[in-house]
Amino acid sequence: MxxxxxxxxxxxxxxxxxxxxxxxxxxxxxxxxxxxxxxxxxxxxxxxxxxxxxxxxxxxxxxxxxxxxxxxxxxxxxxxxxxxxxxxxxxxxxxxxxxxxxxxxxxxxxxxxxxxxxxxxxxxxxxxxxxxxxxxxxxxxxxxxxxxxxxxxxxxxxxxxxxxxxxxxxxxxxxxxxxxxxxxxxxxxxxxxxxxPRAKKADDAxxxxxxxxxxxxxxxxxxxxxxxxxxxxxxxxxxxxxxxxxxxxxxxxxxxxxxxxxxxxxxxxxxxxxxxxxxxxxxxxxxxxxxxxxxxxxxxxxxxxxxxxxxxxxxxxxxxxxxxxxxxxxxxxxxxxxxxxxxxxxxxxxxxxxxxxxxxxxxxxxxxxxxxxxxxxxxxxxxxxxxxxxxxxxxxxHRVKLPAGDADMVPSNHWPEPLVAEPVAHDRGPVLILIEYTVDSHNRRAFLHALDGLSHERRRDGAYGWGVTEDSADPERIVEWFMVESWAEHLRQHKRVSQADADLQGQVLAYHRGPERPVVRHFLTINRPGTA
Missing domain, CATH: 1.20.1250.20 (MFS general substrate transporter like domains)
Structure with missing residues (x-):
């Protein structure tokens, strides 16, 4: 661009x-x-x-x-x-x-x-x-x-x-x-x-x-x-x-x-x-x-x-x-x-x-x-x-160099809308997002390094917790997870991802094996009977 x-x-x-x-x-x-x-x-x-x-x-x-x-x-x-x-x-x-x-x-x-x-x-x-x-x-x-x-x-x-x-x-x-x-x-x-003559700001859900x-x-x-x-x-x-x-x-x-x-x-x-x-x-x-x-x-x-x-x-x-x-x-x-x-x-x-x-x-x-x-x-x-x-x-x-500031911070809007069985209240949360990758063992170290860079983007754009886990039965199956405080905040997170962030995510996806994109799942907290 x-x-x-x-x-x-x-x-x-x-x-x-x-x-x-x-x-x-x-x-x-x-x-x-x-x-x-x-x-x-x-x-x-x-x-x-x-x-x-x-x-x-x-x-x-x-x-x-x-x-x-x-x-x-x-x-x-x-x-x-x-x-x-x-x-x-x-x-x-x-x-x-x-x-x-x-x-x-x-x-x-x-x-x-x-x-x-x-x-x-x-x-x-x-x-x-x-x-x-x-x-x-x-x-x-x-x-x-x-x-x-x-x-x-x-x-x-x-x-x-x-x-x-x-x-x-x-x-x-x-x-x-x-x-x-x-x-x-x-x-x-x-x-x-x-x-x-300032135009009235449109309502934003x-x-x-x-x-x-x-x-x-x-x-x-x-x-x-x-x-x-x-x-x-x-x-x-x-x-x-x-x-x-x-x-x-x-x-x-x-x-x-x-x-x-x-x-x-x-x-x-x-x-x-x-x-x-x-x-x-x-x-x-x-x-x-x-x-x-x-x-x-x-x-x-x-x-x-x-x-x-x-x-x-x-x-x-x-x-x-x-x-x-x-x-x-x-x-x-x-x-x-x-x-x-x-x-x-x-x-x-x-x-x-x-x-x-x-x-x-x-x-x-x-x-x-x-x-x-x-x-x-x-x-x-x-x-x-x-x-x-x-x-x-x-x-x-002078030895602590200033950032170049040449990253493209324009929103990429490349995240697909999350799948839901029924409408979710905006104030419901927290939300747990799981992203499942399949990574060949010889690419594991490079993948984790790229994923570490991506973790800062997740936190900047809305996550308050982030981590990465592996399947005990299949170490090549790696799950990235992060927590967001509400469903509305996660929807805002979709709008905040920049072109530079999309490039970083592309580097991570390059290590994912298979023709399909990684599986993304969203989990919502369940309020049990008798709890606030």
């Missing part, structure tokens, strides 16, 4: 009105969010000079994403996404309104600022997987990759404009006006979502409930070895790289002697560097592998941290943060793109939610950890330690 090609280049999705309107609204909304974050981070330096307290703002914003990203991914799959996004925007607007009122009244305290930042992080946690999941609804299938790239570009446009604008507003008019601008941006986003979908997402994540590699690489990189983000407000104020406007300019430089990095990404990918890109990002980020530790002139710091932005977007797009490539559509939202959980967990733990180190040894030494750790981790992790 050949991959779909974009119909009109990188900007083709913007020719589709719904995507264009929501994209513009999202850029404005993210710009407002960055303005809010700049105001909150800078206000904390006024309320407390403690590195731990300043780092706590970063942690309060990312901790909810770590805690709630997976439930948010589940909700993305089972709720009306448009209504869900509107509700989240209302929550975020209420947070900014509260910050605006408290700051204007001079009543904003350390605890209130951290608490409201935490509520804003809850909104971000609920919104993240949903924004990513709606992209295929807004554009043609062949333009999905371009739309994802445009979303990344939009975020970095907001990152380049928002901090600088927020810093200028904060310096000129105070925190209240800055928070008010963020509130206005949410009004624009809500208006765009209300306008979005196999629609998952929250807890079943939650278990299915965790089951897939636990059994996907390629995803494990992405998660480990992401955690290690972001845990060390978070040092520069956690301490940047203090770097700007104490090491570089800047004010709120300069802090906004520094963050704007990061955004501008990210835009440049995104535009250069096609050339970089042509020359470097995904592992090479991630190593380059680690080396560049470590170098920037080392430069900042020297308290350079302001102009040098701005140039350094341009490179930081390019390195950051390179790492983000490489890891996120690889995660997308190894996930099938049916679990993409939940899988990306797990990725976001690891990303934000690393950022949260890193922020708290580097804040504590800063308290103990000072900002300069902390930056040096973080740079050395990132440099070492980048070189060591």
């Amino acid at each position: 050949t991959a779909a090609k974009p119909t009109g280049g990188s900007f083709a999705p913007l020719a589709q009105p719904v995507f264009a309107v929501l994209w513009i609204a999202t850029v404005l909304g993210n710009t407002g969010s960055f303005m809010r974050d700049v105001a909150s981070s800078w206000l904390m330096t006024d309320l407390s000079a403690s590195p731990a307290a300043v780092a706590m703002v970063q942690a309060a914003g990312t901790l909810p994403i770590f805690l709630l990203a997976i439930p948010a991914g589940v909700l993305t799959d089972i709720l009306d996404r448009r209504k869900f996004l509107i509700a989240v925007q209302l929550l975020l607007a209420s947070v900014s309104i509260s910050l605006m009122v408290l700051s204007q009244a001079g009543m904003l305290s350390v605890s209130a600022l951290i608490g409201l930042t935490f509520l804003g992080g809850i909104g971000a946690a609920l919104m993240g997987p949903t924004w990513q999941a709606i992209v295929p609804e807004l554009v043609k299938r062949e333009d999905v990759k371009s739309a994802v790239a445009l979303n990344s570009l939009g975020i970095n446009i907001a990152r380049s404009i928002g901090p600088a604008a927020g810093g200028l507003l904060l310096a000129a008019f105070g925190a209240g006006i800055t928070y008010g601008a963020d509130v206005a941006s949410y009004i624009v986003v809500i208006a765009a979502l209300v306008w979005w 196999l629609q998952e409930n929250f807890f079943g979908a939650f278990r299915a997402g965790l089951r897939y994540t636990r059994s996907s070895r390629p995803l494990h590699v992405v998660l480990v690489r992401a955690f290690v990189f972001f845990a060390f790289a978070s040092a520069v983000w956690a301490l940047l407000p203090l770097v700007a104020r104490q090491l570089l002697g800047g004010d709120a406007g300069f802090y906004g300019i520094l963050l704007g430089a990061v955004g501008a560097g990210a835009i440049a990095g995104a535009l250069l990404m096609p050339r970089l990918r042509a020359r470097l592998s995904a592992d090479g890109l991630l190593l380059s990002s680690a080396l560049t980020t470590a170098a920037v941290m080392g430069i900042l530790s020297l308290a350079p002139p302001k102009a040098v710091a701005i140039v350094a943060l341009l490179f930081l932005g390019a390195a950051w977007i390179t790492a983000l797009t490489t890891l996120n793109g690889t995660a997308q490539a190894v996930l099938p559509n049916w679990v993409r939202g939940r899988g990306l939610a797990v990725y976001l959980t690891v990303f934000n967990g690393a950022m949260t733990a890193g922020s708290l950890g580097w804040g504590a180190v800063g308290e103990a040894v000072g900002i300069r030494s902390t930056l040096v330690i973080g740079a050395a750790g990132l440099l070492l981790a980048g070189v060591l992790m």
